[in-house]
Amino acid sequence: MDQQYYSVDQVAELLDLHVKTVRAYIRDGRLRATRIGKQYRVRRQDLEEFTGGPLPGPETPAAGSGERTAEASTVVRVDGIGPDDASRLTTLITSSLFGVPGGAARVHVQTVHDPERASLKVVVLGDLSATAAVLELIAVMVDEERG
Numbered sequence: 001m002d003q004q005y006y007s008v009d010q011v012a013e014l015l016d017l018h019v020k021t022v023r024a025y026i027r028d029g030r031l032r033a034t035r036i037g038k039q040y041r042v043r044r045q046d047l048e049e050f051t052g053g054p055l056p057g058p059e060t061p062a063a064g065s066g067e068r069t070a071e072a073s074t075v076v077r078v079d080g081i082g083p084d085d086a087s088r089l090t091t092l093i094t095s096s097l098f099g100v101p102g103g104a105a106r107v108h109v110q111t112v113h114d115p116e117r118a119s120l121k122v123v124v125l126g127d128l129s130a131t132a133a134v135l136e137l138i139a140v141m142v143d144e145e146r147g
Helices: 008-015 019-027 044-053 083-099 128-146
Strands: 006-007 034-036 039-043 071-079 107-114 121-129
Touching: 006 008, 006 044, 008 039, 008 044, 019 039, 034 121, 039 044, 071 083, 071 128, 083 107, 083 121, 083 128, 121 128
Parallel strands: none
Antiparallel strands: 006 039, 034 039, 071 121, 107 121
16 A cells, blocks of 8 residues: 655645644654655655544545535634643643544644743644534633633
8 A cells, every 4th residue: 555645845735834833743743754864754644643534635535425525724823821721721622522422533633832922822623513613612711711
């Protein structure tokens, strides 16, 4: 079976992320990659594991089935959030995915907190309804902190 590999630039384009973000995920060990010379390569299988679902393309069964699908990739930045609140929000989001039937399979969430900037970035990849549910949860939590 042939392995399909992606460059860091291709991964960034597929996930609608900045190349530096993808490199940071690789350095942090969140995204598995193989170093070939001075460049990283990411296996399709590792990328699908990272995103929590199949990538679009000829190998994806839904691509040729005529079934209409839609997915979203979103990066949310929450400013003015300390480490404790960032941890609480991350835990709430992660645990909420397992409370919805098929939730963890329909959406993948990664979070990164920058304590120096008091900023939390939440990367959400998944189907539209699951992504919307995660965004709504973030909105409720941010509004709760304001009020």
